[in-house]
Amino acid sequence: MTQKNPSVQEEYSIKLILIGDSSVGKTSLIMRYIDDKFSPNNLSTIGVDFKTKYLEIDGHQVKVQVWDTAGQEQFRAITRAYYRNSNGILIVFDLTNRETFNQVKVWLQSIHDVSVDAVDVILCGNKVDLERAVSREEVEEFASLSSVPYFETSCKLNTGINEMFMELATRALRRKIEGNRMRTSSNKDKVKLEVERQNNGRGCCKN
Template identity: 45%
Template sequence: MAGYRAEDDYDYLFKVVLIGDSGVGKSNLLSRFTKNEFSLESKSTIGVEFATRSLNVDSKVIKAQIWDTAGQERYRAITSAYYRGAVGALLVYDVTRHSTFENVERWLRELRDHTDPNIVVMLVGNKSDLRHLVAVSTEDGKSFAEKESLYFMETSALEATNVENSFAEVLTQIYHIVSKKSMEAGDGAAAAATVPSKGDKIDVGKDVSAVKKAGCCSS
Protein backbone atom coordinates (compact mmCIF):
# COMPACT_ATOMS: atom_id res chain seq x y z
CA MET A 1 0.00 0.00 0.00
CA ALA A 2 2.86 2.40 0.70
CA GLY A 3 3.77 2.58 -2.99
CA TYR A 4 0.19 3.30 -3.92
CA ARG A 5 -0.05 6.11 -1.37
CA ALA A 6 3.15 7.69 -2.68
CA GLU A 7 1.78 7.62 -6.23
CA ASP A 8 -1.39 9.28 -5.02
CA ASP A 9 0.31 11.92 -2.90
CA TYR A 10 -0.34 15.28 -4.55
CA ASP A 11 -1.61 18.73 -3.61
CA TYR A 12 -3.57 19.54 -6.74
CA LEU A 13 -5.02 17.52 -9.61
CA PHE A 14 -5.47 19.46 -12.85
CA LYS A 15 -7.18 18.10 -15.95
CA VAL A 16 -5.57 19.24 -19.21
CA VAL A 17 -6.95 18.36 -22.65
CA LEU A 18 -5.12 17.97 -25.94
CA ILE A 19 -7.06 19.19 -28.96
CA GLY A 20 -6.34 19.71 -32.65
CA ASP A 21 -6.64 17.88 -35.94
CA SER A 22 -5.79 14.22 -36.39
CA GLY A 23 -2.13 13.54 -37.10
CA VAL A 24 -0.65 16.70 -35.58
CA GLY A 25 1.18 14.68 -32.91
CA LYS A 26 -1.06 14.99 -29.83
CA SER A 27 -0.47 11.40 -28.74
CA ASN A 28 3.29 11.70 -29.13
CA LEU A 29 3.31 14.94 -27.13
CA LEU A 30 1.43 13.06 -24.40
CA SER A 31 3.75 10.05 -24.42
CA ARG A 32 6.86 12.24 -24.58
CA PHE A 33 5.72 14.26 -21.56
CA THR A 34 4.38 11.40 -19.43
CA LYS A 35 6.72 8.53 -20.40
CA ASN A 36 9.51 10.20 -22.41
CA GLU A 37 8.63 8.01 -25.37
CA PHE A 38 8.08 8.73 -29.06
CA SER A 39 6.73 6.35 -31.68
CA LEU A 40 7.07 6.87 -35.42
CA GLU A 41 4.49 4.12 -35.84
CA SER A 42 1.79 5.66 -33.68
CA LYS A 43 -1.74 5.01 -34.92
CA SER A 44 -4.66 7.42 -34.77
CA THR A 45 -6.18 7.50 -31.31
CA ILE A 46 -9.57 5.83 -31.16
CA GLY A 47 -11.88 7.58 -28.71
CA VAL A 48 -10.13 8.93 -25.62
CA GLU A 49 -7.12 8.01 -23.55
CA PHE A 50 -5.34 9.79 -20.73
CA ALA A 51 -2.09 9.65 -18.82
CA THR A 52 -0.84 11.35 -15.68
CA ARG A 53 2.37 12.90 -14.52
CA SER A 54 3.27 14.89 -11.42
CA LEU A 55 5.42 18.02 -11.35
CA ASN A 56 6.70 20.19 -8.52
CA VAL A 57 5.62 23.82 -8.70
CA ASP A 58 6.49 26.17 -5.82
CA SER A 59 7.09 23.13 -3.56
CA LYS A 60 3.59 21.79 -4.29
CA VAL A 61 3.00 18.52 -6.11
CA ILE A 62 0.81 19.15 -9.14
CA LYS A 63 -0.62 16.02 -10.71
CA ALA A 64 -1.60 16.54 -14.33
CA GLN A 65 -4.25 14.30 -15.82
CA ILE A 66 -3.82 14.81 -19.56
CA TRP A 67 -6.56 13.69 -21.93
CA ASP A 68 -5.95 12.88 -25.56
CA THR A 69 -8.68 12.45 -28.15
CA ALA A 70 -9.03 11.49 -31.75
CA GLY A 71 -9.02 14.68 -33.81
CA GLN A 72 -11.38 13.14 -36.33
CA GLU A 73 -14.91 14.30 -36.89
CA ARG A 74 -16.52 10.93 -36.31
CA TYR A 75 -15.65 11.08 -32.60
CA ARG A 76 -17.39 14.40 -32.01
CA ALA A 77 -19.98 12.87 -29.69
CA ILE A 78 -17.44 12.67 -26.87
CA THR A 79 -16.86 16.40 -26.65
CA SER A 80 -18.79 17.54 -23.59
CA ALA A 81 -17.53 14.73 -21.33
CA TYR A 82 -14.03 15.19 -22.70
CA TYR A 83 -13.92 18.88 -21.84
CA ARG A 84 -15.73 18.67 -18.50
CA GLY A 85 -13.56 19.88 -15.63
CA ALA A 86 -10.61 20.83 -17.83
CA VAL A 87 -8.61 23.78 -16.49
CA GLY A 88 -5.91 23.73 -19.16
CA ALA A 89 -5.59 22.87 -22.84
CA LEU A 90 -2.90 22.40 -25.45
CA LEU A 91 -4.27 23.34 -28.87
CA VAL A 92 -1.96 21.60 -31.33
CA TYR A 93 -1.32 22.12 -35.03
CA ASP A 94 1.35 20.71 -37.35
CA VAL A 95 3.77 23.40 -38.60
CA THR A 96 4.16 21.48 -41.88
CA ARG A 97 0.41 21.33 -42.68
CA HIS A 98 -1.26 24.71 -43.05
CA SER A 99 -4.77 23.22 -42.97
CA THR A 100 -4.22 22.11 -39.34
CA PHE A 101 -3.42 25.74 -38.45
CA GLU A 102 -6.51 26.99 -40.29
CA ASN A 103 -8.64 24.68 -38.12
CA VAL A 104 -7.21 26.06 -34.87
CA GLU A 105 -9.89 28.74 -34.76
CA ARG A 106 -12.67 26.14 -34.89
CA TRP A 107 -11.03 24.06 -32.14
CA LEU A 108 -10.65 27.15 -29.97
CA ARG A 109 -14.31 28.03 -30.45
CA GLU A 110 -15.36 24.52 -29.46
CA LEU A 111 -13.05 24.58 -26.43
CA ARG A 112 -14.51 27.89 -25.28
CA ASP A 113 -18.06 26.59 -25.79
CA HIS A 114 -17.39 23.66 -23.44
CA THR A 115 -15.09 25.03 -20.73
CA ASP A 116 -14.74 27.79 -18.16
CA PRO A 117 -13.81 31.07 -19.89
CA ASN A 118 -10.64 31.31 -17.81
CA ILE A 119 -9.12 28.03 -18.94
CA VAL A 120 -5.35 28.30 -19.58
CA VAL A 121 -4.66 27.59 -23.25
CA MET A 122 -1.32 27.01 -24.96
CA LEU A 123 -1.18 27.11 -28.77
CA VAL A 124 1.38 24.51 -29.85
CA GLY A 125 3.02 24.33 -33.28
CA ASN A 126 4.32 20.75 -33.31
CA LYS A 127 6.89 19.01 -35.58
CA SER A 128 9.31 21.95 -35.45
CA ASP A 129 12.12 19.48 -36.28
CA LEU A 130 10.82 19.36 -39.89
CA ARG A 131 12.28 22.81 -40.62
CA HIS A 132 12.58 22.30 -44.38
CA LEU A 133 8.84 21.54 -44.64
CA VAL A 134 7.51 24.41 -42.53
CA ALA A 135 4.21 25.77 -43.90
CA VAL A 136 3.20 27.89 -40.88
CA SER A 137 5.67 30.54 -39.76
CA THR A 138 6.48 31.13 -36.10
CA GLU A 139 5.22 34.70 -36.58
CA ASP A 140 1.81 33.48 -37.77
CA GLY A 141 1.46 31.20 -34.76
CA LYS A 142 2.60 33.92 -32.40
CA SER A 143 0.28 36.59 -33.81
CA PHE A 144 -2.76 34.29 -33.62
CA ALA A 145 -1.86 33.47 -30.01
CA GLU A 146 -1.53 37.17 -29.17
CA LYS A 147 -4.84 37.99 -30.82
CA GLU A 148 -6.62 35.29 -28.80
CA SER A 149 -4.61 35.79 -25.55
CA LEU A 150 -3.09 32.30 -25.69
CA TYR A 151 0.35 31.13 -24.69
CA PHE A 152 2.45 29.91 -27.62
CA MET A 153 5.30 27.47 -28.19
CA GLU A 154 6.71 25.46 -31.04
CA THR A 155 7.53 21.90 -30.08
CA SER A 156 9.02 18.71 -31.44
CA ALA A 157 7.78 15.52 -29.82
CA LEU A 158 10.41 13.69 -31.90
CA GLU A 159 13.35 15.73 -30.58
CA ALA A 160 11.65 16.43 -27.21
CA THR A 161 11.97 20.18 -27.82
CA ASN A 162 9.74 22.38 -25.62
CA VAL A 163 7.40 19.48 -24.79
CA GLU A 164 8.24 19.66 -21.10
CA ASN A 165 8.13 23.47 -21.20
CA SER A 166 4.72 23.66 -22.83
CA PHE A 167 3.00 21.35 -20.32
CA ALA A 168 4.89 22.83 -17.36
CA GLU A 169 3.95 26.39 -18.35
CA VAL A 170 0.24 25.53 -18.57
CA LEU A 171 0.30 23.72 -15.20
CA THR A 172 2.27 26.51 -13.53
CA GLN A 173 -0.16 29.18 -14.75
CA ILE A 174 -3.17 27.14 -13.56
CA TYR A 175 -1.51 26.70 -10.17
CA HIS A 176 -0.73 30.42 -9.85
CA ILE A 177 -4.34 31.34 -10.59
CA VAL A 178 -5.75 28.77 -8.17
CA SER A 179 -3.28 29.62 -5.39
CA LYS A 180 -3.86 33.36 -5.86
CA LYS A 181 -7.59 32.81 -5.58
CA SER A 182 -7.23 30.74 -2.41
CA MET A 183 -4.93 33.38 -0.88
CA GLU A 184 -7.45 36.09 -1.69
CA ALA A 185 -10.11 33.98 -0.02
CA GLY A 186 -7.78 33.60 2.97
CA ASP A 187 -7.84 29.82 2.96
CA GLY A 188 -4.52 28.77 1.42
CA ALA A 189 -4.16 25.75 3.71
CA ALA A 190 -7.73 24.67 3.16
CA ALA A 191 -7.34 24.94 -0.60
CA ALA A 192 -4.26 22.75 -0.58
CA ALA A 193 -6.03 20.18 1.60
CA THR A 194 -9.10 19.90 -0.59
CA VAL A 195 -7.74 18.15 -3.62
CA PRO A 196 -10.22 18.35 -6.49
CA SER A 197 -11.42 14.94 -7.55
CA LYS A 198 -11.52 13.77 -11.15
CA GLY A 199 -14.06 15.74 -13.11
CA ASP A 200 -14.40 18.52 -10.55
CA LYS A 201 -14.31 21.90 -12.20
CA ILE A 202 -11.86 24.33 -10.68
CA ASP A 203 -13.06 27.86 -11.23
CA VAL A 204 -9.81 29.58 -12.09
CA GLY A 205 -11.16 33.07 -11.50
CA LYS A 206 -11.21 36.21 -13.53
CA ASP A 207 -7.54 37.16 -13.42
CA VAL A 208 -6.15 34.83 -16.07
CA SER A 209 -6.20 37.29 -18.97
CA ALA A 210 -3.77 39.61 -17.21
CA VAL A 211 -1.43 36.70 -16.56
CA LYS A 212 -1.67 35.53 -20.15
CA LYS A 213 -0.87 38.87 -21.69
CA ALA A 214 2.12 39.38 -19.43
CA GLY A 215 3.62 35.96 -20.05
CA CYS A 216 2.41 35.22 -23.57
CA CYS A 217 4.27 33.78 -26.44
CA SER A 218 7.67 32.64 -25.20
CA SER A 219 8.71 30.45 -28.08
Protein backbone atom coordinates (compact mmCIF):
# COMPACT_ATOMS: atom_id res chain seq x y z
CA MET A 1 0.00 0.00 0.00
CA THR A 2 2.39 2.65 -1.24
CA GLN A 3 1.97 6.22 -2.37
CA LYS A 4 1.70 6.53 -6.15
CA ASN A 5 2.92 9.14 -8.56
CA PRO A 6 0.24 11.84 -9.01
CA SER A 7 0.57 11.44 -12.79
CA VAL A 8 -0.90 7.93 -12.53
CA GLN A 9 -4.56 7.80 -13.56
CA GLU A 10 -6.62 7.08 -10.47
CA GLU A 11 -9.51 4.62 -10.51
CA TYR A 12 -11.30 6.15 -7.54
CA SER A 13 -11.40 9.41 -5.65
CA ILE A 14 -12.41 9.62 -1.99
CA LYS A 15 -12.82 12.54 0.36
CA LEU A 16 -11.85 12.36 4.03
CA ILE A 17 -12.66 15.20 6.43
CA LEU A 18 -11.18 16.00 9.84
CA ILE A 19 -13.43 17.60 12.46
CA GLY A 20 -13.02 18.46 16.11
CA ASP A 21 -12.49 21.38 18.46
CA SER A 22 -9.93 24.09 17.74
CA SER A 23 -6.27 23.34 18.57
CA VAL A 24 -6.65 19.56 18.83
CA GLY A 25 -4.08 19.08 16.04
CA LYS A 26 -6.13 18.51 12.86
CA THR A 27 -3.79 20.59 10.70
CA SER A 28 -0.72 18.94 12.22
CA LEU A 29 -2.13 15.48 11.49
CA ILE A 30 -2.66 16.37 7.84
CA MET A 31 0.78 17.97 7.50
CA ARG A 32 2.45 14.91 9.01
CA TYR A 33 0.43 12.50 6.89
CA ILE A 34 0.72 14.30 3.54
CA ASP A 35 4.05 16.14 3.80
CA ASP A 36 5.75 14.24 6.65
CA LYS A 37 6.34 17.56 8.42
CA PHE A 38 5.68 18.75 11.95
CA SER A 39 5.42 22.27 13.31
CA PRO A 40 4.32 23.06 16.89
CA ASN A 41 3.13 26.51 15.80
CA ASN A 42 0.43 25.91 13.19
CA LEU A 43 -2.10 28.71 12.82
CA SER A 44 -5.79 27.95 13.35
CA THR A 45 -7.60 26.92 10.17
CA ILE A 46 -10.06 29.47 8.79
CA GLY A 47 -12.98 27.75 7.03
CA VAL A 48 -11.73 24.67 5.17
CA ASP A 49 -8.64 23.57 3.28
CA PHE A 50 -7.46 20.28 1.76
CA LYS A 51 -4.42 18.33 0.63
CA THR A 52 -4.20 15.36 -1.73
CA LYS A 53 -2.39 12.02 -1.51
CA TYR A 54 -2.32 9.16 -4.03
CA LEU A 55 -2.50 5.63 -2.66
CA GLU A 56 -2.84 2.05 -3.78
CA ILE A 57 -5.60 0.36 -1.78
CA ASP A 58 -6.82 -3.18 -2.44
CA GLY A 59 -5.08 -3.01 -5.83
CA HIS A 60 -6.86 0.21 -6.85
CA GLN A 61 -5.25 3.57 -7.59
CA VAL A 62 -6.97 6.07 -5.29
CA LYS A 63 -6.82 9.85 -5.03
CA VAL A 64 -7.41 10.76 -1.40
CA GLN A 65 -8.46 14.32 -0.58
CA VAL A 66 -7.96 15.11 3.11
CA TRP A 67 -9.97 18.13 4.23
CA ASP A 68 -9.03 20.29 7.19
CA THR A 69 -11.78 22.22 8.98
CA ALA A 70 -11.99 25.03 11.53
CA GLY A 71 -12.99 23.96 15.02
CA GLN A 72 -14.25 27.33 16.21
CA GLU A 73 -17.99 27.60 16.82
CA GLN A 74 -18.48 30.38 14.25
CA PHE A 75 -17.22 28.13 11.44
CA ARG A 76 -19.21 24.99 12.28
CA ALA A 77 -22.05 25.74 9.86
CA ILE A 78 -19.45 25.82 7.06
CA THR A 79 -17.85 22.62 8.33
CA ARG A 80 -21.15 20.72 8.42
CA ALA A 81 -21.80 21.59 4.77
CA TYR A 82 -18.84 19.37 3.86
CA TYR A 83 -20.15 16.27 5.69
CA ARG A 84 -22.61 15.35 2.95
CA ASN A 85 -20.03 14.67 0.22
CA SER A 86 -17.43 13.01 2.43
CA ASN A 87 -16.55 9.31 2.29
CA GLY A 88 -14.90 9.20 5.71
CA ILE A 89 -14.81 11.42 8.78
CA LEU A 90 -12.09 11.63 11.43
CA ILE A 91 -13.15 13.12 14.78
CA VAL A 92 -10.06 14.46 16.54
CA PHE A 93 -9.71 15.37 20.21
CA ASP A 94 -6.76 16.37 22.39
CA LEU A 95 -5.76 13.75 24.97
CA THR A 96 -4.36 16.53 27.18
CA ASN A 97 -7.67 18.44 27.20
CA ARG A 98 -10.70 16.63 28.64
CA GLU A 99 -13.16 19.21 27.34
CA THR A 100 -12.27 18.32 23.74
CA PHE A 101 -13.07 14.69 24.53
CA ASN A 102 -16.37 15.71 26.11
CA GLN A 103 -17.22 17.47 22.84
CA VAL A 104 -16.83 14.28 20.79
CA LYS A 105 -20.49 13.42 21.49
CA VAL A 106 -21.48 16.76 19.96
CA TRP A 107 -19.42 16.10 16.85
CA LEU A 108 -20.87 12.61 16.49
CA GLN A 109 -24.39 13.98 16.76
CA SER A 110 -23.64 16.62 14.14
CA ILE A 111 -22.64 13.86 11.71
CA HIS A 112 -25.88 11.99 12.37
CA ASP A 113 -27.89 15.20 11.94
CA VAL A 114 -26.31 16.23 8.63
CA SER A 115 -25.11 13.12 6.78
CA VAL A 116 -27.65 11.63 4.38
CA ASP A 117 -25.75 8.44 3.52
CA ALA A 118 -23.83 6.10 5.81
CA VAL A 119 -20.25 7.27 6.27
CA ASP A 120 -17.24 5.69 7.98
CA VAL A 121 -16.10 7.46 11.15
CA ILE A 122 -12.90 7.02 13.17
CA LEU A 123 -12.10 8.61 16.54
CA CYS A 124 -8.59 10.01 17.03
CA GLY A 125 -7.00 10.89 20.37
CA ASN A 126 -4.08 13.16 19.45
CA LYS A 127 -0.96 14.26 21.41
CA VAL A 128 -0.36 10.87 23.01
CA ASP A 129 3.26 11.92 23.61
CA LEU A 130 2.15 14.48 26.24
CA GLU A 131 0.68 14.09 29.72
CA ARG A 132 -2.84 12.90 29.20
CA ALA A 133 -6.06 14.03 30.85
CA VAL A 134 -8.18 11.17 29.46
CA SER A 135 -7.33 7.50 29.96
CA ARG A 136 -7.13 5.11 27.05
CA GLU A 137 -9.57 2.75 28.78
CA GLU A 138 -12.19 5.48 29.07
CA VAL A 139 -11.93 6.41 25.41
CA GLU A 140 -11.94 2.81 24.25
CA GLU A 141 -15.12 2.15 26.24
CA PHE A 142 -16.78 5.22 24.68
CA ALA A 143 -15.59 4.23 21.18
CA SER A 144 -16.94 0.70 21.64
CA LEU A 145 -20.35 1.98 22.77
CA SER A 146 -20.39 4.39 19.82
CA SER A 147 -19.29 1.65 17.37
CA VAL A 148 -16.34 3.66 16.02
CA PRO A 149 -12.69 2.53 15.72
CA TYR A 150 -10.21 4.43 17.92
CA PHE A 151 -6.61 5.43 17.25
CA GLU A 152 -4.11 7.35 19.37
CA THR A 153 -1.61 9.55 17.54
CA SER A 154 1.34 11.86 18.00
CA CYS A 155 2.22 14.34 15.26
CA LYS A 156 5.55 15.10 16.93
CA LEU A 157 6.62 11.45 17.06
CA ASN A 158 4.67 10.40 13.93
CA THR A 159 2.85 7.70 15.89
CA GLY A 160 -0.22 5.92 14.53
CA ILE A 161 -0.98 8.46 11.82
CA ASN A 162 -0.34 6.47 8.64
CA GLU A 163 -2.15 3.45 10.05
CA MET A 164 -5.16 5.55 11.03
CA PHE A 165 -5.54 7.29 7.69
CA MET A 166 -5.04 4.03 5.79
CA GLU A 167 -7.74 2.37 7.88
CA LEU A 168 -10.21 5.17 7.19
CA ALA A 169 -9.32 5.39 3.49
CA THR A 170 -9.68 1.62 3.08
CA ARG A 171 -13.06 1.54 4.81
CA ALA A 172 -14.27 4.51 2.76
CA LEU A 173 -13.10 3.02 -0.53
CA ARG A 174 -14.71 -0.36 0.15
CA ARG A 175 -18.00 1.30 1.08
CA LYS A 176 -17.85 3.40 -2.10
CA ILE A 177 -17.14 0.36 -4.30
CA GLU A 178 -19.96 -1.60 -2.65
CA GLY A 179 -22.31 1.35 -3.14
CA ASN A 180 -21.39 1.55 -6.82
CA ARG A 181 -21.95 -2.20 -7.20
CA MET A 182 -25.38 -2.04 -5.59
CA ARG A 183 -26.43 0.92 -7.75
CA THR A 184 -25.28 -0.90 -10.88
CA SER A 185 -27.19 -4.02 -9.86
CA SER A 186 -30.29 -1.94 -9.11
CA ASN A 187 -30.11 -0.22 -12.50
CA LYS A 188 -29.79 -3.58 -14.26
CA ASP A 189 -32.86 -4.87 -12.42
CA LYS A 190 -34.83 -1.77 -13.48
CA VAL A 191 -33.82 -2.26 -17.12
CA LYS A 192 -34.76 -5.94 -16.93
CA LEU A 193 -38.18 -5.12 -15.51
CA GLU A 194 -38.76 -2.50 -18.20
CA VAL A 195 -37.82 -4.96 -20.97
CA GLU A 196 -40.13 -7.60 -19.49
CA ARG A 197 -42.95 -5.06 -19.28
CA GLN A 198 -42.49 -4.07 -22.91
CA ASN A 199 -42.32 -7.71 -24.03
CA ASN A 200 -45.50 -8.52 -22.13
CA GLY A 201 -47.17 -5.60 -23.84
CA ARG A 202 -46.26 -6.93 -27.28
CA GLY A 203 -47.95 -10.21 -26.44
CA CYS A 204 -51.36 -8.60 -26.52
CA CYS A 205 -53.27 -8.97 -29.79
CA LYS A 206 -55.89 -6.71 -31.28
CA ASN A 207 -59.23 -7.94 -32.72
